[in-house]
Amino acid sequence: MTGTILIAEAVATRRIALRARIANAFRRVLIATTAEEAIREARAEPPEIVLVASDLPGMAAAELQRRLAGIAPDEAPPALAVMTPAGDRAACFAALGAGADDAIARTTPPALMLARLRARLRDREDAAELRLREATRRALGFAEPAATFEPPARLALLAPDARSARARAAALSAAVGAPVRALDRQAALALGPGDRLDALVLAAGHGAATGAALVPALRAQAATRTAALLVQTAGAGAEAEAAQALDLGAQDALAGSFDADEIALRLAARLAAKRRADRLRADLREGLDAAVTDPLTGLYNRRFAMPELARLTAEAARERQPLSVLIADLDHFKAVNDAQGHAAGDHVLAETAARLRAVLGADGLAARIGGEEFLVALPGADASAAQAVAERLCARVAATPVPLPSPATEVGVTVSIGLATLMPSTTASGAPARAAEALLAEADAALYGAKARGRNRVSTHRPAA
Known part of the structure; x- marks a missing residue:
C-alpha cells in the first residue's frame, strides 16, 4: 500500500461511509475530526489527498488548503477534495470557488469517486514533477523563469x-x-x-x-x-x-x-x-x-556535437553517402583578447558564429567545440562541395572587420579550416564513435596544415582509399 488519504470529517457515520467508499483506493487512510487535527495529521504524515467535509468546523476550505500547502513548501501540496451533500449546488460552488481541487457529492458511487481521486492524483504528480524541475533548475544555477503574460484560454x-x-x-x-x-x-x-x-x-x-x-x-x-x-x-x-x-x-x-x-x-x-x-x-x-547549446554563440556545444557526429558517421556509412567535416579556428585569437579584452573576444566569437550560420543556412551541423574552434559537419557533401563551403566561410569572415561595441573600433579576423571527408568507398572501422573521432582527427591534422601554410586558408585531408 502506498500513499495516504486523509479524511477530515466531524460526523462519525459519514467517516465510516466515506472510508468504505474509498476502500479500493489502495492508500493508507488517516482520520481527523477537526481542521486543526487534520493539519496535525498532515504534518506527521503528509497525505496525497485530503477529503474534507464542506461543513467541517473550525476552518474554511480555502484556509485549510493554504495551511496544508505550507506544511512542506518544497513538495507538491496534497489535493483537496471537498465532500458536499448530494444536490447542494451552493456547497459545490463555494468549494470550487474557494480553490478546492474538486468537489464531490457524498453519495457519489464508489467507482466514480475512485476515478475522480485517481484524476486528482495525476494532477498532483504533474505538480510534483514541475516542482522537481524547478528545484533542479535552481540547483544548476538557472534563473527562475520570467513571469509571462497568459493569453486568453482557447x-x-x-x-x-x-x-x-x-x-x-x-x-x-x-x-x-x-x-x-x-x-x-x-x-x-x-x-x-x-x-x-x-x-x-x-x-x-x-x-x-x-x-x-x-x-x-x-x-x-x-x-x-x-x-x-x-x-x-x-x-x-x-x-x-x-x-x-x-x-x-x-x-x-x-x-x-x-x-x-x-x-x-x-x-x-x-x-x-x-x-x-x-x-x-x-x-x-x-x-x-x-x-546542448553554447550560450555565447548560440551554436551547439561539444556535448551535443560529438554524439551527433558519431550518429552522422554511422548514417553515412550505412547509406553509402559522403560526410565532410570542417574544423575552423580563429587565427591569432589570443592577440585579440590581449589587445582588446575578453569582452571584445566574446563579441568576435559571436560574430564569427553568425557568419558561419549565414554561410551554412539550414545545411549541416555547426558547433563550438573549443575556445575559438568550430566544428561543421556536412552530410552528403563530398570533398569538392565541402571545399566550396569552407572557402566561402573563409572569405566571409575575412571580408569585413568585426565592429566592437566599446571602445568604438573594429578588428579584422580570419579563420583557418581543416577539412576531411568520409567517402562512400571508405570503410568506417569500429564503432561509430571511433569512426567519428578518426574523421575529426583527420580534419584536425588538416587544420594544422592550414596554420602552417600561413593561415586564412583551407587545407584538405585526403581520405584513405
Whole structure:
C-alpha cells in the first residue's frame, strides 16, 4: 500500500461511509475530526489527498488548503477534495470557488469517486514533477523563469449536433466570461495543429459518441493532445461513463444535466493545472536547449556535437553517402583578447558564429567545440562541395572587420579550416564513435596544415582509399 488519504470529517457515520467508499483506493487512510487535527495529521504524515467535509468546523476550505500547502513548501501540496451533500449546488460552488481541487457529492458511487481521486492524483504528480524541475533548475544555477503574460484560454464545446453545440457554447461562454467555440464530432476530430485548444468540454448527447468514447481519439491528435478535457454525461449509465472518461484521460467529468456554471468553475481549476503542465514542458525544452547549446554563440556545444557526429558517421556509412567535416579556428585569437579584452573576444566569437550560420543556412551541423574552434559537419557533401563551403566561410569572415561595441573600433579576423571527408568507398572501422573521432582527427591534422601554410586558408585531408 502506498500513499495516504486523509479524511477530515466531524460526523462519525459519514467517516465510516466515506472510508468504505474509498476502500479500493489502495492508500493508507488517516482520520481527523477537526481542521486543526487534520493539519496535525498532515504534518506527521503528509497525505496525497485530503477529503474534507464542506461543513467541517473550525476552518474554511480555502484556509485549510493554504495551511496544508505550507506544511512542506518544497513538495507538491496534497489535493483537496471537498465532500458536499448530494444536490447542494451552493456547497459545490463555494468549494470550487474557494480553490478546492474538486468537489464531490457524498453519495457519489464508489467507482466514480475512485476515478475522480485517481484524476486528482495525476494532477498532483504533474505538480510534483514541475516542482522537481524547478528545484533542479535552481540547483544548476538557472534563473527562475520570467513571469509571462497568459493569453486568453482557447475554449471549445463539443456536442452531437451543431444546434445544441451552439446553445451550450453560448451558455458556457456567458458563465466563463470568454468565447467558447462550438464544435460537432466531425469538426473536433478534424482540428489541425493550428487549432490547438486549452480546454474542451464534451457535452452529453442522445446515442451519439461525444463522451468517454471520444477521449482516446482527442488525446491522439495534436490540437487536443494537451487540452483539459471535461466530459459531461447524462442518462442511464452516466456515472459509469463519467468514471470511464476519467480513467481514459479526461481531467474532469460530471454525471447529470448540463450545468454551465459548475462547468465554468471546474474549467478554472483544470486550466490552472494545464498551465502548470505547459510550463513544465516549456521548462524541459529550455533545459534541454541549455544543455546542448553554447550560450555565447548560440551554436551547439561539444556535448551535443560529438554524439551527433558519431550518429552522422554511422548514417553515412550505412547509406553509402559522403560526410565532410570542417574544423575552423580563429587565427591569432589570443592577440585579440590581449589587445582588446575578453569582452571584445566574446563579441568576435559571436560574430564569427553568425557568419558561419549565414554561410551554412539550414545545411549541416555547426558547433563550438573549443575556445575559438568550430566544428561543421556536412552530410552528403563530398570533398569538392565541402571545399566550396569552407572557402566561402573563409572569405566571409575575412571580408569585413568585426565592429566592437566599446571602445568604438573594429578588428579584422580570419579563420583557418581543416577539412576531411568520409567517402562512400571508405570503410568506417569500429564503432561509430571511433569512426567519428578518426574523421575529426583527420580534419584536425588538416587544420594544422592550414596554420602552417600561413593561415586564412583551407587545407584538405585526403581520405584513405
